[in-house]
Amino acid sequence: MHAFRSHTCNDLRQANVGDTVRLSGWVHRKRDHGGLLFIDLRDNYGLTQLVFDVDSACFKDAEAVRAESVIRIDGRVKARTQETVNAELPTGEVEIYVDEMEVLSAAGDLPMPVFGDVEYPEDVRLKYRFLDLRRDRLHNNIILRAQVISELRRLMTEQGFNEFQTPILTASSPEGARDFLVPARQHPGKFYALPQAPQQFKQLLMVSGFDRYFQIAPCFRDEDARADRSPGEFYQLDIEMSFVTQDDVFNAIEPVLEEVFKKFSDKKTTPAPFPRIPFKESMLKYGNDKPDLRNPIEIQDVTEIFRGSGFGIFARMIEEGAIVRAIPAPGAGLKSRKFFDSTNDWSKKEGYAGLGYINIKEGVPGGPIAKNLGEEKTQELIDTLGLGPNDGVFFACDKEAGAAKLAGVARTKVGEDLDLIPNDEFKFCWIVDYPMFEYDEDNKKIDFSHNPFSMPQGGMEALETQDPLEILAYQYDIVVNGVELSSGAIRNHRPDIMVKAFGMAGYSEEVVEQEFGGMLNAFKYGAPPHGGLAPGVDRMVMLLADEPNIREVIVFPMNQKAEDLMMNAPSTVEPKQLRELYIRTVEPPKKETSE
RNA sequence: GCGGGUGUAGCUCAGUUGGUUAGAGUAUCGGCCUGUCACGCCGAGGGUCGCGGGUUCGAGUCCCGUCACUCGCGCCA
Numbered sequence: 269m270h271a272f273r274s275h276t277c278n279d280l281r282q283a284n285v286g287d288t289v290r291l292s293g294w295v296h297r298k299r300d301h302g303g304l305l306f307i308d309l310r311d312n313y314g315l316t317q318l319v320f321d322v323d324s325a326c327f328k329d330a331e332a333v334r335a336e337s338v339i340r341i342d343g344r345v346k347a348r349t350q351e352t353v354n355a356e357l358p359t360g361e362v363e364i365y366v367d368e369m370e371v372l373s374a375a376g377d378l379p380m381p382v383f384g385d386v387e388y389p390e391d392v393r394l395k396y397r398f399l400d401l402r403r404d405r406l407h408n409n410i411i412l413r414a415q416v417i418s419e420l421r422r423l424m425t426e427q428g429f430n431e432f433q434t435p436i437l438t439a440s441s442p443e444g445a446r447d448f449l450v451p452a453r454q455h456p457g458k459f460y461a462l463p464q465a466p467q468q469f470k471q472l473l474m475v476s477g478f479d480r481y482f483q484i485a486p487c488f489r490d491e492d493a494r495a496d497r498s499p500g501e502f503y504q505l506d507i508e509m510s511f512v513t514q515d516d517v518f519n520a521i522e523p524v525l526e527e528v529f530k531k532f533s534d535k536k537t538t539p540a541p542f543p544r545i546p547f548k549e550s551m552l553k554y555g556n557d558k559p560d561l562r563n564p565i566e567i568q569d570v571t572e573i574f575r576g577s578g579f580g581i582f583a584r585m586i587e588e589g590a591i592v593r594a595i596p597a598p599g600a601g602l603k604s605r606k607f608f609d610s611t612n613d614w615s616k617k618e619g620y621a622g623l624g625y626i627n628i629k630e631g632v633p634g635g636p637i638a639k640n641l642g643e644e645k646t647q648e649l650i651d652t653l654g655l656g657p658n659d660g661v662f663f664a665c666d667k668e669a670g671a672a673k674l675a676g677v678a679r680t681k682v683g684e685d686l687d688l689i690p691n692d693e694f695k696f697c698w699i700v701d702y703p704m705f706e707y708d709e710d711n712k713k714i715d716f717s718h719n720p721f722s723m724p725q726g727g728m729e730a731l732e733t734q735d736p737l738e739i740l741a742y743q744y745d746i747v748v749n750g751v752e753l754s755s756g757a758i759r760n761h762r763p764d765i766m767v768k769a770f771g772m773a774g775y776s777e778e779v780v781e782q783e784f785g786g787m788l789n790a791f792k793y794g795a796p797p798h799g800g801l802a803p804g805v806d807r808m809v810m811l812l813a814d815e816p817n818i819r820e821v822i823v824f825p826m827n828q829k830a831e832d833l834m835m836n837a838p839s840t841v842e843p844k845q846l847r848e849l850y851i852r853t854v855e856p857p858k859k860e861t862s863e
Numbered sequence: 864g865c866g867g868g869u870g871u872a873g874c875u876c877a878g879u880u881g882g883u884u885a886g887a888g889u890a891u892c893g894g895c896c897u898g899u900c901a902c903g904c905c906g907a908g909g910g911u912c913g914c915g916g917g918u919u920c921g922a923g924u925c926c927c928g929u930c931a932c933u934c935g936c937g938c939c940a
Contacts, residue, residue, distance in 0.1 A: 299902050300896085381873095381874080492939085495933090827932075828934095
């Protein structure tokens with residue numbers, strides 16, 4: 269017999285009755301009746317009930333063994349009586365009468381139990397991640413993650429994509445997020461950077477003639493955490509293709525996402541082709557470029573109705589260049605005034621200008637805006653917005669960017685408060701036609717709005733003839749349920765167009781040469797038109813596992829402050845290590861303390 | 864860096880208007896228990912109420928500061 273097990277804890281069934289078996293696993297739960305003792309033995313695969321009666325040679329050992337100890341047992345499979353069958357367990361028709369037991373590894377007092385589904389503080393869960401990972405919820409999430417990744421690889425490979433590894437130690441690149449730096453011992457004063465994404469490498473792979481690349485690629489960005497953004501590192505399904513148009517990229521990735529989401533979730537999934545929404549339309553109708561299409565509310569611009577109207581606050585602001593966006597709140601007219609006031613208070617607390625509103629009760633519009641706007645204008649609003657006799661509507665008035673943003677968060681807030689967002693579907697869309705450039709208010713200059721490597725729509729001619737702020741790029745995002753899953757682009761493979769585009773954003777040819785020389789140089793020796801994208805793997809699994817927090821789908825995540833509480837990273841290092849690197853650390857200045 | 868929330872036993876939580884010796888469930892330990900599967904019953908131990916300061920005759924409760932965790936803003940080509 270095998271040293272540890274003849275079966276797993278999910279193998280034994282009625283058909284095994286009479287067999288002599290050997291099992292190993294964790295003591296999940298003990299039920300000690302004095303003269304009779306049950307242990308639920310657990311492994312990766314499931315649970316099996318062990319029975320020790322008082323005559324058993326190992327009864328005393330079983331009484332002493334603690335939860336989460338690892339044991340090996342030999343025993344006989346017996347059928348349970350009709351009354352004692354456990355229909356909840358796949359192995360519930362049988363149990364093992366134990367003849368011999370060995371403790372392979374004794375467990376001490378547990379800082380958190382594995383059994384049960386009690387919530388535990390996150391720092392305890394992170395410090396004892398190996399215990400948390402034994403629990404069903406995390407264990408299942410991580411298995412799901414493995415299966416999703418395996419399926420992604422299969423689907424990509426079947427489409428003729430090849431998986432290549434790209435360097436982890438590479439060069440810092442000037443824009444994007446903050447880099448993680450690694451000192452270069454052989455080059456005092458110089459540093460490697462961990463890649464924020466294998467962007468240039470995958471483009472270079474296209475120049476190298478590999479035609480179709482993918483990678484489950486680790487990406488490193490030194491940014492602060494969010495619920496859907498783990499600090500440090502994350503994974504992307506990184507994809508690049510040669511000789512393709514934007515539609516070719518869409519056609520390649522849509523079936524992959526559709527199939528993975530259908531396979532690993534019971535929720536309804538948008539069938540391919542996914543809707544395509546121009547960036548500008550998304551900013552207007554949803555107030556952001558990652559719309560949750562489950563939310564039925566659509567924002568409208570109603571600036572013209574308020575221009576010169578009796579509602580003086582808005583009218584004056586419009587004269588100064590503000591706009592007004594309307595956020596309908598279906599059915600909210602039946603809510604009390606408190607609903608509208610507290611939504612307004614919420615927006616102010618979030619740091620916005622505040623929300624005006626009209627609440628229509630039984631067809632009668634109420635609130636200060638309706639009063640001051642007058643009957644005719646109010647009716648025009650109701651007709652324009654298609655409001656019903658018991659609907660409400662909020663208004664965001666500000667400069668365009670501010671109003672759009674406030675309208676967007678209000679749309680989400682109102683949709684949530686009115687319970688308008690169903691949780692039983694995945695609604696995908698593409699956001700397309702991003703602007704190539706935007707005006708950078710801080711530095712008073714034109715800058716890239718997204719990815720500087722994107723091909724401008726219209727190519728060189730557009731750059732030479734159009735208003736820079738009007739030029740669109742072949743740049744696209746995939747969004748599902750308000751989560752930005754991926755961004756991508758058809759790349760700019762022409763050195764002349766690239767130098768021109770960078771020039772418009774204020775980067776000299778020398779700077780481009782210095783920062784992107786590797787790629788720019790490659791484009792001078794025959795580069796195929798190419799494009800790609802990179803959906804976030806962690807976010808995909810988070811959505812499929814229906815988890816609100818990305819740490820629940822990462823095996824060993826860091827906390828919000830980018831610390832690994834289990835491994836104690838980051839940590840100080842030996843002076844010798846620093847000397848080798850010609851590095852000296854400087855204490856940060858102490859904060860002023862008021863005595 | 865900024866704003867919100869949370870912080871009481873190992874854990875989940877209760878604790879009234881500021882008023883006796885801060886409670887319950889669970890876990891742990893001891894005792895009893897031969898059909899449980901959240902086993903049951905009896906008992907015990909376990910607390911600087913995150914920490915520091917203040918107000919008060921008196922603070923878990925009120926005020927100020929600070930720390931930890933978390934959510935958001937900034938940041939995220």
